[in-house]
Amino acid sequence: MAGKSKNHIYAGFTSGLVSAVVLQPFDLLKTRVQQSNGKSMVQVIKSLNTPLDLWRGTLPSALRMSVGSAMYFTCLNTVREAVAGGRRLTVGDRSTSSLPKLTNTENLISGGLVRGTVGLLVMPITVIKVRYESSTYHYKSIVDAATSIYKHNGMRGFFYGWAATFARDAPYAGLYMLFYEQLKVALPSILFSDITTSSHSEKYYSSWSSAMINSVAAATSAGIATTCTNPFDTVKTRMQLAPKEYPNFLTSVKTIIQHEGIQALFRGLALRICRKACQAGISWCIYEDLVKRFERMNLPGPQL
Numbered sequence: 001m002a003g004k005s006k007n008h009i010y011a012g013f014t015s016g017l018v019s020a021v022v023l024q025p026f027d028l029l030k031t032r033v034q035q036s037n038g039k040s041m042v043q044v045i046k047s048l049n050t051p052l053d054l055w056r057g058t059l060p061s062a063l064r065m066s067v068g069s070a071m072y073f074t075c076l077n078t079v080r081e082a083v084a085g086g087r088r089l090t091v092g093d094r095s096t097s098s099l100p101k102l103t104n105t106e107n108l109i110s111g112g113l114v115r116g117t118v119g120l121l122v123m124p125i126t127v128i129k130v131r132y133e134s135s136t137y138h139y140k141s142i143v144d145a146a147t148s149i150y151k152h153n154g155m156r157g158f159f160y161g162w163a164a165t166f167a168r169d170a171p172y173a174g175l176y177m178l179f180y181e182q183l184k185v186a187l188p189s190i191l192f193s194d195i196t197t198s199s200h201s202e203k204y205y206s207s208w209s210s211a212m213i214n215s216v217a218a219a220t221s222a223g224i225a226t227t228c229t230n231p232f233d234t235v236k237t238r239m240q241l242a243p244k245e246y247p248n249f250l251t252s253v254k255t256i257i258q259h260e261g262i263q264a265l266f267r268g269l270a271l272r273i274c275r276k277a278c279q280a281g282i283s284w285c286i287y288e289d290l291v292k293r294f295e296r297m298n299l300p301g302p303q304l
Helices: 002-033 041-046 051-055 058-084 104-121 123-133 142-153 155-159 162-191 207-241 249-260 262-266 269-297
Strands: none
Touching: 002 041, 002 051, 002 058, 002 123, 002 269, 058 104, 058 123, 058 269, 104 123, 104 162, 123 142, 123 155, 123 162, 123 207, 142 155, 162 207, 162 249, 162 269, 207 249, 207 262, 207 269, 249 262
16 A cells, blocks of 8 residues: 555656646736736736746745645545445456546545645645735745745735635535546547447556546546636635735625626636646646556555
């Protein structure tokens, strides 16, 4: 079990790190569009000094995503293994994944609980990231951001927006896992017309087929889950950027709707869908491929 855990830690860390660095521009633009100044994406882009400004906040993003993904994937697999018990693929089944197979309800609950919990654990990094990415604050460095937050708000400043974060992350992950696992079963016959008539002597589909199926399933599932949970993301961002104006979840929702209309809760949705869909496609594809490779090689994973 220890060896398997290392596999998931390494695969999760790598997938999170790669997706964070590649997709940081989407995250920065999304944060600034969700600010209360009402700027459009075009206006935000024009306000940047250089293209490199799109990667402002990459360090906390990479730290949050790599560590968070390692924790999430490892804990998720542990929970899914415990829930699945001894269930395995039946004879003749083929899969794109070596992960445990659960029912729809089990996928929904396990994904939501694990993601919500991990989101709270990495909350301090998230707050620093959001503050550093925004144009509201002008921190000189990550250390300056952390020091300023602690000086003005104390330790609780690192947990502003925790309720909105949990309300966003838990439903998002639950819905994501539900659709992701269903799509991985449905997509093979849709994407590859001859895949169901090929030999079933192999336990898994080829690496290329698996990557295609997992990426499409991940991106589609992320798009659906993101749309459903975007209002919580907008509220979370406002609470972390202006805690005095948006002191708690319910007050924040009321303030946003009163002053900007209900459509403001979906501000930044297009950017978030692009980022989440790409992030899911990249991270889950890398994660599942690495886990399968370790299993095929019968290796305990890199030494930590």
